[in-house]
């Protein structure tokens with residue numbers, strides 16, 4: 704029994720010494736923030752000019768939380784009919800960040816993507832802040848105001 708006790712104390716002592724001489728891992732959030740991994744899926748971005756209004760992203764979303772409406776307008780410069788977005792909303796509060804919408808998008812580069820690395824989505828009002836429209840999808844505006852960093 705004493706042998707087991709010393710073995711346990713030995714492991715504790717080993718980790719204690721290791722932690723004493725190791726570099727700090729604590730980050731003083733929110734003053735300091737860690738950069739998420741390269742393929743981290745965070746808040747969406749939409750490029751309205753790139754988007755061809757095909758609605759494939761909405762059709763491939765397994766829980767149908769992308770809402771797209773568009774109409775056709777005559778472009779006076781090209782004299783051709785063009786699709787114009789009326790609505791592009793995402794109910795982010797139900798999103799599971801599977802990325803299937805981004806995968807389905809046929810444009811190159813993608814018109815919708817989740818790798819913005821914006822993860823600060825906590826909100827007191829989920830309907831106000833986690834139901835996003837075209838404008839918010841192009842510039843995430845409800846980030847906490849304790850940082851001036853640009854969204855990547």
Ligand code: SF4
Nearest residue numbers: 764798800801802804
């Ligand atoms: S990430 Fe998944 S759940 Fe969220 S909107 Fe895209 S397809 Fe739908």
Ligand code: SF4
Nearest residue numbers: 754755757758760808
């Ligand atoms: S799949 Fe891409 S191009 Fe098509 S509507 Fe969605 S964001 Fe636009």
